[in-house]
Amino acid sequence: MSTPTAPLQVAVLGAGAVGCFYGGMLARAGHRVTLIGRPQHVQVFEAQGLRMQTLAFDETVKLHASTEASAVAGADLVLFAVKSPDTETAGAQMREHLKPGALVLCLQNGVDNAERLRAVLTGVQVAAAVVYVATEMAGPGHLRHHGRGELVIEPSTASERVVQALAAAGVPTEISDNVRGALWAKLILNCAYNALSAVGRIPYGELVQQPGVQDTMRDVVAECRAVxxxxxxxxxxxxxxxxxxxxxxxxxQYSSTAQDLMRGKPSEIDHLNGHVVRRGEALGVPTPANRVLWAVVKLVEAATLR
Structure with missing residues (x-):
């Protein structure tokens, strides 16, 4: 693949499944990409590269890697893909290393991460993005792609160049003036699927065939829409x-919440169904279905972490 403009310097802070997919696509298209993640992945990235096992190809992509947030230095574009609870901490860690004029693109679940990140990165261009991709880390340095891959991002002074680079790398990308609405639409999808996939430990196709699931999902979606x-x-x-x-x-695809719990990691449920519950309380909108899913996942999470 060829790039329409000069190659971008790209850093991916939070090189999990989402960050590796988009960082890998850009690296494969000729951009200089540094993945910043956990040591077990970084060791493989440095020694062998990132294995991208997608629906269209299975290749190992060479790129740079680091475990340190300071590796964002010099990047034109930072793909910010840490877990929602880590937003402020990760933002503070990279703040002093950002290049003037860099664009930080938020590739996170939830609806308020970009706003929280802007509070930490005063004066830095931060753009929210809505991510539609099904991916998982199948092992150290090994990304498995299950479907889709498009992005919707909010306008910024650098967004046209970024959209051009992503599109040329095979990532369908559009700029939208209603990213808040798109983030809420994505939140609704996550609220409908994530907790149920996690509790059942089953992928989406199998999930919707189970008794009572589609009715439960309709209740969850109706509450989300009301909020x-x-x-x-x-x-x-x-x-x-x-x-x-x-x-x-x-x-x-297993939900990200299911993947977290199956690996014994904390989930983002507080920023998914939990967010809807909190906003519902603040706005006087009842959310019993979302509250039950949030509470059940918190119970499973507590047992898993013990």
């Missing part, structure tokens, strides 16, 4: 169709 409306959010497109499409386009 979004009370919060003044305009949801784009057909949310119900988007919910159905997830199981059709990502049938083999």
């Amino acid at each position: 979004a409306a009370a919060d003044g959010v305009t949801l784009p497109g057909d949310v119900d169709a988007a919910v159905r499409r997830i199981a059709e386009t990502m049938p083999s």
Whole structure:
């Protein structure tokens, strides 16, 4: 693949499944990419490269790697893909190393991460992005892609160049003036699928075939829509169709919440169903289905971490 402009210097802070997919696609297209992640992955990245096992190809991509946030130095574009609870800490760690004029693109679950990151990175360009990709780390340095890969990002002074680079790298990307609405639409998808996939430890295609699941998902989505409306959010497109499409386009995908719990790691449930519960309380909108899913995942998480 060729790049339409000069290659970008790219750093991926949080080189898990999402960060590795987009960083790997850019590296494969000729951009200089540094993945910043955990030692077990970084050791493989440095020695062998990133194995990208996708629906379209299975290749090992050579790139740079580090365990230190200071490796964002010199990057034109930082793909910020840490877990939601780590947003402020990771932002503070990289703040003094950012190149003037760098764009930080938030590739995180939840609806408020970009806002939280801006509070830490005063004066830095931070753009929210909505991520639609099904991926997992199948082992150290090994990314497995289950479907999709598109991004929706909010406008910034650097976004046109970034969109051009991503599109040329095979990542469908669009700029939207309603990223808040798109983030809420993605949040609704996560609230419908993530907790149930985690509790059942099953992928989406199998999940929707289980008794009572689709009715439960409808209740969750209805509550989310009511909270979004009370919060003044305009949801784009057909949310119900988007919910159905997830199981059709990502049938083999386990939710990120399921992957976290299956690996004995804390989940992001406080920033998914938990966020809807908190906003519902603040706005006077009942959210019993979301509250139950949030509470059940917290119980499973506590038992797993013990």
